[in-house]
Amino acid sequence: MSKRIYLFTRFERFWHWSQAALILTLLFSGLAIHGTHSLLDFQTAVEVHEIAAWLLIGLWIFAIFWHFTTGQWKHYIPTLRNIDRMVRYYAYGIFIGANHPYHITVERKHNPLQRLAYLGVKLLINPLIWISGLIYLFWGSLKGFMPEFIGLQQVAVAHTLGAFLMLAFVIVHVYLTTTGHTPLEKIKVMITGWEKEHESAK
Amino acid sequence: MRHAARFMPASPADGPATAQWWVLGTALLLTIWLVSGPLAASTADHTKFKELEGPFATGQEVTEACLGCHTEAAAQLMQSPHWTWEYQDPVKGKPLGKKTMLNAFCIGHQSNEAFCAACHAGYGWEDDQFDFTAERNVDCLVCHSAEEYVKPFGLAGHPAYERTEYPPDSGKFYEPTDLVAAARSVGVSSREACGSCHFYGGGGDGVKHGDLDSSLVDPGRELDVHMASDGLNFSCAQCHETRDHKVPGSRLSMTASDAQGPIMRGRKDDRNPASCQACHGERPHSGDLLHAERLNNHAHILACQTCHIPTYARGGVPTRMAWDWSEATRMDGDGKPFMLRNEQGHLVYDSRKGSFVPKENVVPEYLWFDGSVDYIQPDAPVEPGQVFHVNRFRGTPGAEEARIWPVKKFSGRQPYDTEHRQLTVMQVAIPNDTSLWFNFDFTKAIEAGMAATGRPFSGEFDFVDTRMTWPITHMVAPAEDALACADCHRPGGRLDDVPGIWLPGRDSHPWVDGIGFGLAGLMLLGVAAHSGTRLVSRMRKRGAPHE
Ligand code: HEM
Numbered sequence: 001m002s003k004r005i006y007l008f009t010r011f012e013r014f015w016h017w018s019q020a021a022l023i024l025t026l027l028f029s030g031l032a033i034h035g036t037h038s039l040l041d042f043q044t045a046v047e048v049h050e051i052a053a054w055l056l057i058g059l060w061i062f063a064i065f066w067h068f069t070t071g072q073w074k075h076y077i078p079t080l081r082n083i084d085r086m087v088r089y090y091a092y093g094i095f096i097g098a099n100h101p102y103h104i105t106v107e108r109k110h111n112p113l114q115r116l117a118y119l120g121v122k123l124l125i126n127p128l129i130w131i132s133g134l135i136y137l138f139w140g141s142l143k144g145f146m147p148e149f150i151g152l153q154q155v156a157v158a159h160t161l162g163a164f165l166m167l168a169f170v171i172v173h174v175y176l177t178t179t180g181h182t183p184l185e186k187i188k189v190m191i192t193g194w195e196k197e198h199e200s201a202k
Numbered sequence: 203m204r205h206a207a208r209f210m211p212a213s214p215a216d217g218p219a220t221a222q223w224w225v226l227g228t229a230l231l232l233t234i235w236l237v238s239g240p241l242a243a244s245t246a247d248h249t250k251f252k253e254l255e256g257p258f259a260t261g262q263e264v265t266e267a268c269l270g271c272h273t274e275a276a277a278q279l280m281q282s283p284h285w286t287w288e289y290q291d292p293v294k295g296k297p298l299g300k301k302t303m304l305n306a307f308c309i310g311h312q313s314n315e316a317f318c319a320a321c322h323a324g325y326g327w328e329d330d331q332f333d334f335t336a337e338r339n340v341d342c343l344v345c346h347s348a349e350e351y352v353k354p355f356g357l358a359g360h361p362a363y364e365r366t367e368y369p370p371d372s373g374k375f376y377e378p379t380d381l382v383a384a385a386r387s388v389g390v391s392s393r394e395a396c397g398s399c400h401f402y403g404g405g406g407d408g409v410k411h412g413d414l415d416s417s418l419v420d421p422g423r424e425l426d427v428h429m430a431s432d433g434l435n436f437s438c439a440q441c442h443e444t445r446d447h448k449v450p451g452s453r454l455s456m457t458a459s460d461a462q463g464p465i466m467r468g469r470k471d472d473r474n475p476a477s478c479q480a481c482h483g484e485r486p487h488s489g490d491l492l493h494a495e496r497l498n499n500h501a502h503i504l505a506c507q508t509c510h511i512p513t514y515a516r517g518g519v520p521t522r523m524a525w526d527w528s529e530a531t532r533m534d535g536d537g538k539p540f541m542l543r544n545e546q547g548h549l550v551y552d553s554r555k556g557s558f559v560p561k562e563n564v565v566p567e568y569l570w571f572d573g574s575v576d577y578i579q580p581d582a583p584v585e586p587g588q589v590f591h592v593n594r595f596r597g598t599p600g601a602e603e604a605r606i607w608p609v610k611k612f613s614g615r616q617p618y619d620t621e622h623r624q625l626t627v628m629q630v631a632i633p634n635d636t637s638l639w640f641n642f643d644f645t646k647a648i649e650a651g652m653a654a655t656g657r658p659f660s661g662e663f664d665f666v667d668t669r670m671t672w673p674i675t676h677m678v679a680p681a682e683d684a685l686a687c688a689d690c691h692r693p694g695g696r697l698d699d700v701p702g703i704w705l706p707g708r709d710s711h712p713w714v715d716g717i718g719f720g721l722a723g724l725m726l727l728g729v730a731a732h733s734g735t736r737l738v739s740r741m742r743k744r745g746a747p748h749e
Contacts, residue, residue: 033691034707034710035708036715038692041688042687042688042692042707046496047492095735095736096739097740097743140495140500140502141499152703152704160710160714160715161717161718164718164722168725171722171725171726172725172728172729175732175733178733179736
């Protein structure tokens with residue numbers, strides 16, 4: 001017997017995919033600015049990066065508002081309960097076809113590992129990128145208010161490290177989407193919003 | 203039409219080139235005059251003044267006529283470096299100025315006065331006996347005449363009053379100048395008037411500066427957006443706004459940053475009116491939502507000139523990038539001095555002067571500059587075998603008052619006294635037995651030159667490599683030709699070795715990239731291992747019989 005649950009609302013899906021597109025755009029243009037590749041010339045890269053950054057900031061403001069008005073922020077409260085089971089699943093169970101140890105409900109969308117990872121993105125990587133990016137952007141006006149030991153160099157390094165952390169996250173995140181019952185199952189959920197409920201350990 | 207001294211004196215091989223210049227120059231100037239008409243309207247028509255009907259026997263007589271009405275003009279001019287050729291080093295308090303300073307081009311004025319005075323705003327500076335207090339010695343015409351007015355080399359600042367053979371017995375002649383016509387044509391100084399000296403520094407068109415040469419007499423918009431004849435048509439004084447005959451904006455002490463709004467009319471302050479900010483203010487970019495703010499912020503670090511003068515010597519006149527005096531005095535097969543030109547027709551060798559490197563469309567070098575320049579005193583110690591810097595631009599990377607500036611870096615090689623370890627001055631240009639250009643004997647030339655300076659000469663000399671830095675600030679291109687971001691924001695860009703800035707696109711920390719890509723690589727490896735294991739285990743399961 002399989003029942004369908006409506007896991008991701010329209011806003012949540014819009015937010016997720018536009019954020020994904022913007023972050024990839026920012027990564028791509030950011031690495032062009034950084035000089036890692038030259039598929040975009042510097043000026044275009046800066047223009048793209050700045051426009052995408054503002055869009056992303058706008059999106060985040062909406063998302064934060066949404067999280068708090070809908071109470072959805074609770075999905076990111078970290079928990080260590082059962083985390084050992086999650087780790088064992090990904091390190092072993094998944095290979096022998098064990099059932100996923102986590103039971104998704106509308107009230108608990110994310111398993112404990114996801115909670116931790118997304119919380120890390122929201123509390124560490126995003127603010128790091130966001131704050132350093134804004135300082136980078138307004139460096140000309142902010143320079144005078146910065147403590148002595150912070151130069152544009154430190155800001156750029158922080159921003160670049162943030163970008164690399166984001167890249168690492170994106171790699172693992174994209175890979176984990178393929179660990180559903182079929183490789184595209186999880187992607188479809190994020191597109192349609194509907195998740196098929198599977199029997200699994202409680 | 204007007205000229206002032208601009209050609210080196212007759213020399214054996216110099217004939218055809220000189221003639222060419224005269225024809226070209228004359229035709230050019232005639233066209234400009236026809237096109238642009240007389241200079242700015244004035245309420246006084248000097249052709250109607252009885253005082254200027256002449257005849258005048260000498261330039262001094264013209265000056266006396268001028269001073270009859272312009273009673274304070276000479277006294278004012280005599281305060282200015284155009285007259286004194288003196289200037290006080292604002293940092294070290296020592297005397298600077300053409301009178302005593304050395305450079306890496308024609309080296310020094312002393313002992314060559316009668317020649318160099320062709321560019322002195324006066325009459326009669328021949329030796330150290332010149333009377334700097336006589337108002338009648340001031341030359342009004344060299345700056346103010348709009349007619350042909352030539353101060354040829356060798357006549358101590360006088361024009362030729364009659365047909366004059368120069369050098370004596372050379373068979374070459376200076377034609378006389380019509381002083382009456384020159385006097386009746388006076389007005390505000392034209393670009394050619396200023397340019398008759400400032401375009402020809404170092405002994406030829408465009409030689410010294412690189413951003414000042416005769417192409418600025420009639421420039422197009424792409425060469426100089428302010429002076430363009432078919433555009434704003436600025437005179438030099440439009441920026442170098444002159445008060446009481448004091449011309450502001452000297453390269454000896456510059457305004458490098460000037461982070462202020464435009465100069466407000468009537469406000470009393472002593473700001474330099476020749477800075478870009480004096481008109482454009484410190485936030486000159488507007489309109490472009492994405493970039494205006496960014497570019498204005500760049501102005502905290504860069505001089506306007508850095509982006510807006512993409513290359514210098516853009517007007518078709520090459521500038522001299524290097525000059526090696528040690529090559530001078532070589533003779534051709536017949537034992538005669540000679541000259542060599544490159545494919546473009548630019549001089550690369552002259553027995554009198556040595557070898558040259560002329561260049562057009564030169565990409566500047568860039569350095570931090572706070573406006574103050576450290577010029578050596580003539581007796582500064584030379585370290586044999588080491589490059590000797592005739593001047594250095596001061597500026598601490600990142601300092602509030604400093605900006606990254608475009609400069610011309612010039613390489614010289616010039617004589618120094620190996621015993622006293624000082625640069626030497628040579629007598630080069632006076633037609634006599636000691637001048638290098640007439641006798642081709644370095645020792646004699648140095649002896650005569652040093653005697654005029656009062657410094658000792660041991661009789662022993664050698665050559666030392668020298669460097670000289672020049673600011674690039676003219677030939678401002680139209681905005682659309684300014685540098686693009688990627689000219690600097692890339693590895694190996696224009697600011698590749700400028701310190702004190704974090705330049706996105708140029709700078710990165712290997713360890714940051716190492717950690718970053720290392721981390722990404724580890725993740726990819728992990729993903730690959732994990733997915734591989736998944737695949738393998740799934741295939742095994744398929745192959746195994748169902749439980
Ligand atoms: C809040 C959003 C962001 C803002 C305001 C921002 C702003 C900036 C700014 C101002 C720069 C310097 C170049 C320039 O002038 O445009 C920059 C560079 C860069 N950005 Fe962002 N950015 C943001 C988000 C991101 C994201 C999400 C990534 C990647 C995941 C990223 C990666 C980079 C990289 C790699 C560089 C090059 C750093 C360097 O080499 O100095 N940025 N960013």
